[in-house]
Amino acid sequence: MRNEIAFYLVAAFTVAFAIAAMTLRDLVHCALCAAGAFAGLAMLYLQLDAEFVGFAQLLVYVGAIAVLILFAVLLTRGDEVRPGRAAPARSWWMGAGAAALVLAAIAAPILLSPSLEGGAPGAASAPVRRIGEELMTRYVLPLELVGVLLTGALLGAVVIAMREEPRTEDKAGGIPPRFTPTPGNPANPR
Amino acid sequence: MSAPLTHYLILSALLFCIGFAGAVGRRSAILVLIGIELMLNAANLNFIAFWRYGPHPEALTGVMFVLFSIAIAAAEAAVGLALVIATYRQRRTTRMDQLDTLKG
Amino acid sequence: MKTLDQIFVLTQHWLTGLAPAALQPLVSMLLIIAALMAVFGTCFALTTILERKTLGRMQNRYGPNRVGPFGLLQPAADGIKMLTKEDIVPEAADKALHFLAPLALTAPVWLAFAVLPFGRNMSAIELDAGILFFFAIGSASELAVFMAGWSSQNKYSLLGAMRAIAQMISYEVPLVLASVPVLMAAGSLSLPEIVRAQSGYALGWIPRWNVLTPWGAAGFGVFLVAAAAESNRCPFDLPEGESELIAGFLTEYSGFKYALFFLGEYLGLFAVTGLGVTLFLGGWHAPATWLEWLPSWGWFGAKFSALIFLFIWMRATLPRLRLDQLLNFAWKFLVPLALIDLVAAAAWLKSGGWQFAWALETRWLLCATLLAPAYVCLGRHWRGGTPKPRRYHYAQ
Numbered sequence: 001m002r003n004e005i006a007f008y009l010v011a012a013f014t015v016a017f018a019i020a021a022m023t024l025r026d027l028v029h030c031a032l033c034a035a036g037a038f039a040g041l042a043m044l045y046l047q048l049d050a051e052f053v054g055f056a057q058l059l060v061y062v063g064a065i066a067v068l069i070l071f072a073v074l075l076t077r078g079d080e081v082r083p084g085r086a087a088p089a090r091s092w093w094m095g096a097g098a099a100a101l102v103l104a105a106i107a108a109p110i111l112l113s114p115s116l117e118g119g120a121p122g123a124a125s126a127p128v129r130r131i132g133e134e135l136m137t138r139y140v141l142p143l144e145l146v147g148v149l150l151t152g153a154l155l156g157a158v159v160i161a162m163r164e165e166p167r168t169e170d171k172a173g174g175i176p177p178r179f180t181p182t183p184g185n186p187a188n189p190r
Numbered sequence: 191m192s193a194p195l196t197h198y199l200i201l202s203a204l205l206f207c208i209g210f211a212g213a214v215g216r217r218s219a220i221l222v223l224i225g226i227e228l229m230l231n232a233a234n235l236n237f238i239a240f241w242r243y244g245p246h247p248e249a250l251t252g253v254m255f256v257l258f259s260i261a262i263a264a265a266e267a268a269v270g271l272a273l274v275i276a277t278y279r280q281r282r283t284t285r286m287d288q289l290d291t292l293k294g
Numbered sequence: 295m296k297t298l299d300q301i302f303v304l305t306q307h308w309l310t311g312l313a314p315a316a317l318q319p320l321v322s323m324l325l326i327i328a329a330l331m332a333v334f335g336t337c338f339a340l341t342t343i344l345e346r347k348t349l350g351r352m353q354n355r356y357g358p359n360r361v362g363p364f365g366l367l368q369p370a371a372d373g374i375k376m377l378t379k380e381d382i383v384p385e386a387a388d389k390a391l392h393f394l395a396p397l398a399l400t401a402p403v404w405l406a407f408a409v410l411p412f413g414r415n416m417s418a419i420e421l422d423a424g425i426l427f428f429f430a431i432g433s434a435s436e437l438a439v440f441m442a443g444w445s446s447q448n449k450y451s452l453l454g455a456m457r458a459i460a461q462m463i464s465y466e467v468p469l470v471l472a473s474v475p476v477l478m479a480a481g482s483l484s485l486p487e488i489v490r491a492q493s494g495y496a497l498g499w500i501p502r503w504n505v506l507t508p509w510g511a512a513g514f515g516v517f518l519v520a521a522a523a524e525s526n527r528c529p530f531d532l533p534e535g536e537s538e539l540i541a542g543f544l545t546e547y548s549g550f551k552y553a554l555f556f557l558g559e560y561l562g563l564f565a566v567t568g569l570g571v572t573l574f575l576g577g578w579h580a581p582a583t584w585l586e587w588l589p590s591w592g593w594f595g596a597k598f599s600a601l602i603f604l605f606i607w608m609r610a611t612l613p614r615l616r617l618d619q620l621l622n623f624a625w626k627f628l629v630p631l632a633l634i635d636l637v638a639a640a641a642w643l644k645s646g647g648w649q650f651a652w653a654l655e656t657r658w659l660l661c662a663t664l665l666a667p668a669y670v671c672l673g674r675h676w677r678g679g680t681p682k683p684r685r686y687h688y689a690q
Contacts, residue, residue, distance in 0.1 A: 007193040011201045018205055018228055022212030027220060028444055032391070034224045035437055037205075041231050042430075044198075045256075048242040053256050055426040057234075060260050063433025063466070065227065065267045067459055070440055072220055072271040074456070076278040095215025099207040106203040110196055126253045128423050128483050134250055139258075146261045153265035157272035 007047060014040030027073045035066035052128055198239035206232035219274045219284040223267065230263050299589040302329070303415050326418045330407050338560045339369035345606050352610040379549035384446060387546065391445035396547070396554035399438035403558050406431045406565040411486045413578045413591030424485040425477065428569060429470060432524070435562060436462045439533065442555070443543035454542020457617060458533035461523055464624040465530075469520035469566075471632035472513040475639030476504050476573045485569075489577030497654075499583075503576035508661035509639035512669075514574040516632050518604070521570060523624070525563040528609035532617055563605065564598075571597045627672050638664040 017036035024030050038061035045054035135143050209228030212221055234256045241252025278284050297304065306325050313321040343358065343366060350357025359365040383392055409424040411417040421427050436459050443455020477483060480491035494502050504510035523530035534542035544555055571577060575597045578590035615623070638661045645657050 004193050007197070011197075015201070015204055015208070018208045021224055021228070022208055022216065022221070027218060029391075030221055030224060032437065032441065034227070037228065038231065041205075041235060044201075044235060045238055048198075048238050050238050050242070050253055050256070051421070052423050052426065053238060053253055053260075055423055055430040056257060056260055058430035059426065059433055060264050061227075061231075063430070063436065064264060064463070067436055067440070067463060068267055068271055069220060069224060070437075071459070072274055075275050076220070076284045092211075092215035095211045095213075098214060099211035102210055103203055103207040106206070107200055110199045110203065125247075126250055128426075130250060131253065131257075134254060135257075139254055142254075142258055146258055150261060150265050153268050157268040160269070160276045161272040 003047070007044075010040055010043045010047065014044065028070065031066060031069045031073055034069065035062050038062055038066065049125055052126060052131055195239060195243040198243075199236065202232045202235040202239070204232075205229075205235065217285045217287050219277070219286055219289075220271070222286065223270050223274070226270075227263060227267065230259065234259050299414055299591075301589070302413070302591065330418065331404070334407065334561060334564055337564060338557060339373075341560060341564075341602060342372070343368045345609075348603070348606050349610050352607075373553070376553040377550055381549040381551065382546070384448065384546050386447040388445035388447065391441045392546070393551075395438050395442035395445060396551045396558070398441060399435055400554050400558035400561070402431045402434040402438075403561040403565060406562075407568070409485055410565070410568045410572060411489050411577055412568075412594050413589065416578075416591060417486055420484060420486055423483045425473060425483050425488075425569075425573075428485075428565070429466070432466070432562075432566075435558070438558075439543055442547070446543070446546035448546050450539045450541075451543050451545050454533045454539045454545070457539075458526065458543060460617075461526075461530065461532065461620060461624075464621055465520045465523035465628075468516050468624060468628035468632045469524055471629065471636065472516040472520065473569075473573055475509050475513050475636055478636075478639055479504060479643060485572050485577075489572055489579065492576040493579055495583070501576055501579060501581050503574065503579070503581075505574040505576075507639075507642060508658055508665060509635050509642050510574055512631065512635045512638070512665050514570070516628050516635065517570055517574065518601075520624075520628060521563075521566040522605060522608060523620070525566055526559060527563060527605055529612035529614050530620060531614060532620060563602070567598055567601045567605070568594075570601060575601075630672055631668060634664060634668040 014037050017033045017040055021030050021033035021037055024033060039058060042054045042057040042061070045057055206229050209225040209232060211225075213225030213229065216222060216225065237252040237256050237259075241247060241250075244252070274284055277289065281289060283289070306322065306329070309325055310318050310322045346368070347357035347359075347365065357365065358368040361367040361371045383389060406428050408418040409421050409427055417424075439458040439462070440455050443451040443453075443458070446452075476488060480488040482488060482491070492501075492503050496502055496506075500506060505514045522528075526533055532538075532542075534544055539545070544552060547555060571594060578594040580586045580588060580590075580593050641664065642657055642661050645653075645660065648657065650656075
């Protein structure tokens with residue numbers, strides 16, 4: 001019973017933050033609310049006894065991705081009437097309608113399916129040692145691939161976001177760039 | 191006694207649709223990215239819920255899938271946001287409806 | 295001696311036993327929380343006064359000595375002053391975020407203490423993935439600092455917040471990388487388990503602390519520097535560098551909210567210091583067999599205080615870095631060094647089974663040949679010849 005109440009509380013928390021993240025006008029608020037929704041999901045994982053995944057979710061989403069999004073918001077200010085604000089598209093009601101249709105299409109089978117009824121959870125746990133052993137034996141190839149992918153993404157992100165230095169700058173003393181992200185710090189604000 | 195599986199699935203569907211509505215309905219490229227991340231997260235919640243309530247929780251397949259998914263989401267976010275920043279530098283905007291150079 | 299060692303655990307059990315059976319789990323929990331808050335709250339007050347006095351002595355002055363005997367009541371006076379000050383919120387501030395930021399910084403830090411083992415059987419919860427929990431909780435403080443700087447709508451605040459985030463993200467990488475060899479050695483992510491793995495003595499008298507191995511010594515160095523940067527301590531206090539940014543993200547805070555930030559920062563320092571003691575200095579283990587009669591929490595406290603003093607000493611000694619130096623130092627020196635340290639630790643652990651005559655010496659030599667050239671080369675490279683003229687990004 002207590003677990004159920006906790007679930008509904010966390011679920012309401014997560015959904016509220018997710019809705020706020022998608023509807024607020026201020027981009028910084030949106031990003032912070034998204035971080036809240038990610039944290040709520042981490043709590044849900046913890047409730048489902050997936051301790052390791054929950055902490056990894058916090059570390060990666062709240063600690064890294066949310067901060068990355070905030071950096072991007074601050075680096076791309078100035079394209080709206082007021083900086084950092086984003087009006088919803090005129091066709092937002094079409095998006096909402098399509099989303100409602102998708103929700104109905106997913107929810108109907110879930111609610112109607114007889115095989116999902118009842119299944120009480122067994123005594124499941126994912127000890128860190130087991131996860132580590134599986135990663136090193138059965139999932140070692142995916143693990144290596146993810147390593148390559150992350151390295152590639154790191155280099156790719158640096159190359160894409162790096163500003164091309166103007167060639168004439170040194171000779172003619174042209175206008176210096178407003179900001180020069182270095183690989184270690186892709187985000188010097190203006 | 192914890193909440194039944196269907197409630198987790200409904201919650202996940204709800205989160206997916208919120209993310210979907212944002213990704214389709216908002217104009218800022220960054221918000222579209224946030225929406226996509228929310229959709230990914232909803233899928234992850236499904237994996238964990240099915241792992242927990244499934245007949246073979248000792249197999250850890252759901253947990254592994256989510257761990258890899260989190261790692262890939264991190265790569266995706268990094269590259270996606272780098273693209274947003276690079277686009278902003280070229281075009282001075284991150285609004286999706288203004289990036290229409292290829293429009294006939 | 296057994297009783298003295300376990301005195302807090304026994305007291306907690308006794309007090310819990312007084313409560314009715316239905317409430318016992320709750321009471322047990324609340325007792326631990328109250329004890330942690332009391333101990334580290336006092337620790338915070340004492341550290342502020344000791345820091346000011348030590349800094350004073352190191353700068354050839356007395357430091358605060360007016361309130362109470364030896365100025366020991368200074369923290370109380372400071373507290374009263376903070377609480378009675380007017381709470382100023384700027385007109386243009388984002389009110390909600392401005393209010394939430396100090397809470398978002400201080401609340402998670404308390405959680406980090408839950409997994410630290412302060413003595414034998416003295417960790418609040420034994421998590422299977424304790425160290426991951428610690429780092430996951432720590433990531434919340436970045437967002438809090440950003441909230442503080444951004445919501446103040448002040449350019450100094452925003453600059454301070456951006457510096458803080460860049461610094462915290464950069465130094466989190468070496469912090470985690472320096473901890474990884476310890477996890478490899480202990481074969482566990484649980485902090486009590488890591489302490490257990492450091493029990494016993496090599497050759498009969500050298501304690502098996504991680505810091506007394508070549509990879510552990512290098513890792514501890516990286517960890518200390520990264521820890522100082524993570525908790526915004528001098529020489530890494532750029533986010534609030536008062537000579538450049540007034541007070542950085544703290545500029546628009548006053549009264550109780552400022553006190554909360556202050557508290558959060560010190561608690562963060564305590565937490566990461568406690569982690570350093572646990573990972574590298576053998577946790578609550580005594581340094582020699584004939585000293586084992588002292589209680590385990592006493593040893594934890596002694597090592598903890600020594601590290602805190604080291605941080606104060608560093609603050610008095612080193613000048614503040616520049617932002618580009620700071621980031622270059624993290625990415626071009628600490629991160630590669632931590633990665634090489636990982637290789638050295640792997641070599642050390644893999645060669646653990648060697649049986650021949652000079653096995654230990656050979657292992658030391660092996661690790662030293664991996665680490666020493668890397669340290670020298672990386673240091674040279676980082677210093678990098680004549681310094682180039684600095685381009686000021688913010689001013690243009």
